[in-house]
Structures are given as C-alpha cells and as structure tokens.
C-alpha cells in the first residue's frame with residue numbers, strides 16, 4: 001500500500017510517498033481503509049526532530065484519519081466491517097483522566113500514521129464518523145478538535161456568556177476552539193498576524209479581532225472586551241504579556257502550544273491577587289474525544305477546510321502547510 005513515510009529525521013526533503021506493507025492485524029484491532037487524513041503543524045516539526053522521544057525513522061506520518069473498516073481482528077465482531085469511522089488520534093492515555101501516562105503518544109509518531117491507504121487501530125479507537133460530514137470534513141477533526149475541546153471544556157470549564165480570548169486564530173486548533181465556543185454561546189475575541197484571517201474569524205462568530213503584529217492590541221483588548229475570563233493560548237511567549245492585564249478575577253489561561261517562544265513572564269501579583277489559574281493541556285483522552293464528537297453531532301458543526309490535496313500530492317500539501325497555509329485545515333483525500 002502507499003504511505004507518506006519519513007525516511008530520516010532530516011526535514012521535509014526526507015518525506016517520500018512509497019510502498020509499505022499492509023499492517024498486520026492484532027486481536028482487538030480493526031483494519032481501516034483510510035478515505036481522508038488531515039495535516040497538523042506537528043507533522044512538520046516531526047520531520048525536523050522537534051519532538052521529545054522521537055522514534056527512529058522510517059515511519060508513516062499523520063495522526064488524523066477517517067475511513068471504512070475493512071477487516072477485524074480476533075475478538076471484534078465482524079458486523080463492524082463496512083462501518084465509516086473516525087480514529088481517536090492518540091494511544092496509551094492511561095488510567096488518570098487528569099493527565100496522560102508516560103507511554104502516551106499520537107498516531108504518526110510513535111504510533112502508525114494515517115497518511116496511508118490503511119491503518120490498524122484498536123477497535124475501541126475507531127468511532128462512528130459523524131454522518132452529516134464528508135470524509136474530508138471529518139478528517140479535519142481528530143487532533144485539532146480534540147485539543148481544543150479538552151482545553152476549553154475539560155481544563156478551562158468555559159461557560160456560555162463568558163469572554164474567551166483565542167490567540168493565533170489561523171491555527172487549526174484555534175479554529176476549532178472558535179467554532180466550539182461560538183456554538184456554546186461564549187463571547188470570543190481572537191488574535192492573528194493577518195487582517196484577512198481576523199475578518200474570516202469574525203465571519204465565523206468572533207466578536208472582535210486584534211492583529212498581534214500591532215503591539216497596541218495590548219491596550220485595545222481590555223477596552224474592547226471589558227475583561228477576559230478564559231484564554232486559549234498556543235503562543236504564550238508572544239501573547240501573555242499583552243493580555244495579562246486584561247484578565248478578569250478568577251480567569252483561566254490554558255496553554256496548548258509554544259509557537260513564538262518556549263517561555264513567558266507572568267506578573268506574580270496579578271496572578272495571585274486575581275486568583276488566576278494557568279493550566280497546560282495535551283491532546284485529550286478517549287472520553288474527551290467521544291464528548292467532542294457528541295458536541296459536533298449535536299451542533300452539526302462543520303470544520304473549515306482551507307485546501308484539499310490527493311495522497312499523490314501529500315508532499316506538496318506539507319509544503320503548503322509550511323509556506324502558504326491560510327484559514328482552516330489542510331486535508332488529504334486518499
């Protein structure tokens with residue numbers, strides 16, 4: 001079968017679409033004939049070795065996938081053959097719902113990747129695809145929507161009516177956070193480096209946007225918003241100093257990425273006098289994934305797709321994500 005393989009951890013030039021063996025099915029697994037996958041920034045970083053605990057190359061990339069169950073391993077009812085499924089993008093969360101176990105990881109490193117014609121996954125991780133979504137739309141969901149869901153609801157406990165700030169709204173995770181929060185009835189404020197992206201976010205329901213390339217957003221945010229209850233931040237190094245002053249009493253700041261720098265200064269009196277909580281979040285467990293899918297189904301939420309590529313064009317898709325990515329997810333039809 002064809003798969004997008006990272007041959008060596010030496011950047012995008014080491015990625016190749018090539019023939020690999022069809023995965024062998026173990027007890028409790030299903031073999032999914034993949035119909036669509038989507039890209040995340042993590043695939044680019046994996047090619048550069050910028051993840052802890054990198055497994056040795058070669059391996060197949062991709063952690064988002066949807067498809068049709070083609071065959072089942074021992075112990076899985078054959079009636080599941082033919083089911084359209086969306087795959088939980090991670091493995092080995094462990095027992096504690098508060099945080100993942102040391103063995104936790106995502107598909108596409110260290111697990112098998114989804115940018116391939118087939119994948120073998122635990123039957124419990126192949127959930128019903130929302131049937132109002134196309135394969136491409138559903139493939140946009142797994143990692144980005146799960147990360148946004150857990151960050152906003154499991155970690156921050158966002159409520160309808162609260163004021164939420166999302167940084168870097170052009171990102172895939174941020175975009176799902178915007179869609180979820182708008183459907184919930186929160187008041188959403190966003191930042192971006194692009195005025196065009198800000199306009200698209202406002203069209204999706206954001207109340208106002210701030211271009212982070214213009215430092216005056218620091219002063220504009222408290223005036224325009226009247227204070228922020230929850231922040232969902234993938235770039236705290238570039239953002240925290242600009243929104244810290246605007247945080248309300250009891251605000252929750254959830255950090256899910258480190259775009260724009262690994263550290264950020266926190267004003268200690270602001271933190272303790274306002275009783276602010278800063279939390280980190282990492283992907284999500286199977287319960288978060290199930291709850292996210294239930295919300296998507298209930299609200300009939302349609303992911304925004306920036307551009308579609310075929311499997312044969314998947315290397316081009318990765319270059320597009322790196323150099324020219326716009327607003328929404330980059331999807332690969334398989």
Ligand SMILES: NC(=O)c1ccc[n+]([C@@H]2O[C@H](COP(=O)([O-])OP(=O)(O)OC[C@H]3O[C@@H](n4cnc5c(N)ncnc54)[C@H](OP(=O)(O)O)[C@@H]3O)[C@@H](O)[C@H]2O)c1
Nearest residue numbers: 041168169170171172173192193235238256257258282283
């Ligand atoms: N914790 C987790 O479980 C988890 C899961 C997935 C991803 N992540 C992390 O989340 C981050 C985003 O991932 P993604 O897949 O959504 O990436 P992506 O779709 O490629 O988005 C990256 C976005 O970062 C924004 N950005 C760049 N510089 C910024 C700055 N100075 N201030 C604010 N925003 C800035 C940009 O937003 P604009 O285009 O609007 O300027 C850009 O679109 C990455 O750090 C990734 O590693 C974490």
